Amino acid sequence: MSVLKTYGQDTASFKPSKTYRIHNGHIEGKIDGLDAVRQSIYLILSTERYQYVIYSGDYGVELAGLIGKRKSYIEGDVERRITEALLEDDRIQDIKxxxxxxxxxxxxxxxxxxxxxxxxxxxxxxxxx
Incomplete structure (x- = not known):
């Protein structure tokens, strides 16, 4: 189970998504709801998967392997890579x-x-x- 799983099927397992707001590299207060998810998306897409031992293997996205590949390969694979990375956060239901x-x-x-x-x-x- 991902460390990002914060919401269950029933409301009894509901946990808030409140987190620290990161702005220009500094922590400035707290955010919740859609703003917290938007920040999470930014952080996931800014973290190369498996590069940092502090993160579990299901955190981040694998984009470094696309450098130097043909455009047709990138077009066919980048959507899958980003979608898989972001759907690890159970607050995100779909990418369209x-x-x-x-x-x-x-x-x-x-x-x-x-x-x-x-x-x-x-x-x-x-x-x-």
């Missing part, structure tokens, strides 16, 4: 409207994360060259 565009050695990725608190648009750039 996934698009990827290339600009030289960078891939611009946009998608909508469907969470238990509502939907949020996410935009991320990934170095691929």
């Amino acid at each position: 409207d996934f698009t990827i565009t290339f600009d030289r050695e960078e891939a611009k990725i946009t998608f909508t994360a469907v969470t238990i608190f509502g939907e949020t648009e996410i935009e991320r750039s990934v170095a691929v060259g």
Whole structure:
């Protein structure tokens, strides 16, 4: 079971998602709900899976392996990698409207994360060259 699992099937196992707000590398107060999930998405997508022993094997995303690959390979695999990484957080129910565009050695990725608190648009750039 993932360390990110905070919500069960029944309301008795409900745990708040309140966490510290990270802004410009500093902790500034606390956040909850959709803001906390949005921050979690940012942190997951900023952490390469298996690179840091402090995190469990189901935390982070595997994007470093895409560097130098053909665009067709990246287009076919990056959505799966991001979706699998984000669905480890049980507050995230689905990923939809996934698009990827290339600009030289960078891939611009946009998608909508469907969470238990509502939907949020996410935009991320990934170095691929």
